[in-house]
Amino acid sequence: MTDLFTPLRLGDLELPNRIWMAPLTRCRAEPGHVPGALIAQHYAQRAGAGLIVAEATMVSEGNSAFWHEPGIYSQAQVEGWRLSTEAVHRAGGRIVLQLWHGGRACHPLLNGGHQPVAPSALVINGDTVRTPEGKQPYVVPRPLEDDEIPGIVEGFRLAARNAIAAGFDGVEVHGANGYLLDQFLRDGTNQRSGAYGGSLDNRARLLLEVLEAVAQETPLMGLRLSPLNGFNDIRDSDPIGLASWLAQRLNDLPLDYLHVIRADFTGVQQGDLLTPIRERFGGVLVANAGYGVEEAQAAISSGAVDAVAFGTPFIANPDLPERIRRGAALAQANPDTFYSPGPVGYTDYPRLEFQP
Known part of the structure; x- marks a missing residue:
């Protein structure tokens, strides 16, 4: 019977288990959006995951949405990420980088005063963004011109090239959670006409062009989607x-x-995403959002999915796969330290001492 600890072939990688670490934005990058030794320590602690999907990482300068998130567009960032990939590989792990553009979720106070871009001039309502001047409402974005879009695609392509140069085993394209590629996909945020708006074919055009470009630069490529999720007012x-x-x-x-986020973080939209996706997509299917150990095991054993990505449980349990294997209790994460600077709530969660 296939279970959480059945190895999984993914491209040229042999994953020892099907317990993946989901991408988790933790805002610990150093000045210049450079990932440093603290981030490397964090990921190395969690190298027992079948696959680590490192956090959302800016593909180009001037698209910050979290203030202290990392990038992959400068040489300093490439060298900084190499600390993480080398540490994870030394610990026996496998790691890919999530490539991301925030689109309208970015803010001028985080990007030298520049107005964010999006498919259409529609603001994120009902939420705020952390900035050096405190929490601020989002601003109305500027619609991208069609002739600007090739530059977006090129940004993703170069980011993938940089990720491989930094030692990652592959990349995951972030097409979820109300960020730029998702903004183009969904008709609630894409109200443009022309080649990138209107029909499903047109709304998906940017995502598909990005995937085609990224595939030329990496030996392994994944995609994250969240068609139900209403996060970021989408x-x-x-x-x-x-x-x-x-x-x-x-x-x-x-x-x-x-990699599919199966639920709506806002609790509004409901539906079964995984069944129609499983029926149609022929590759490895990974699910995320709210899984406990028993449900994850059942989903894999039934063939509904091939792996499950855990987010919050990996924050407080750096040795999550071993705890699951031994039936040990799971520690609970402290939300107050999810986005705070420094090691507290980041690298100080203890591992259990297991008897052989």
């Missing part, structure tokens, strides 16, 4: 239809895995 009129269409279309690309 919706689609037919999320299940969007997911079903896209799952079929992705078979035409050299995509090694599809």
Whole structure:
């Protein structure tokens, strides 16, 4: 029987288990959006994951949405990330980098006063962003011109090249959670006309162009999607239809895995995403959002998914796979330290002392 500890082949990688570490924005980068030794220590502690998907990382300068998130567009960032990849590999782990553009979730106070860009001039309502001047409301973004879009695609391509130069085993393209690629996908935020708006084909055009470009630069490529999720004030009129269409279309690309957030963080939109995606997508399917150990085991044993990505449990349990293997209790994370600077709530969660 396939279970959480059945090895999984992913491209050229042999994963020892199906307990993945989901990408977790933790805002610990150093000045210049450079990942340093603290981030390397954090990931090395969690090298027992079947695969680590490192946090959302800016593909180009001037697109900060979290103030202290890392980038992968400068040589200093490449060298900084090499600390993490080398530490994870020394510990026997495997790690890919999530490539990300925040789109309208960015803020001028984080980006030298520059207005954020998006498919359409629609602001994120009902939320705020952390800035050096405290929490601020989001601003109305500037719609991208069609002739600017090739520059976005090139940014992702170069970021993938830099990620491999930094020693990552591959990359995951962030097409989820209301950020730029997701903003183009969904009809609630993409109200443009022309080649990148209107039909499903047109709304998916940017994502597909990014994937085609990134695939030329990396030996392993994944994609994260969240068609149901309303985070960042985003919706689609037919999320299940969007997911079903896209799952079929992705078979035409050299995509090694599809990472699906199955639920809506806001609790509004409901539906079964995984069944139609599983029926249509022929590659490795990874699910995320709210799984406990028993449900994850059942999902893998039934063949509903090939792996499960855990987020918050990996924050407080750096040795999560071993705890699961031994049936040990799981520690609880402290949300007050999710985005605070320094090691507290980041690298100071203890491992259990297991008897052989």
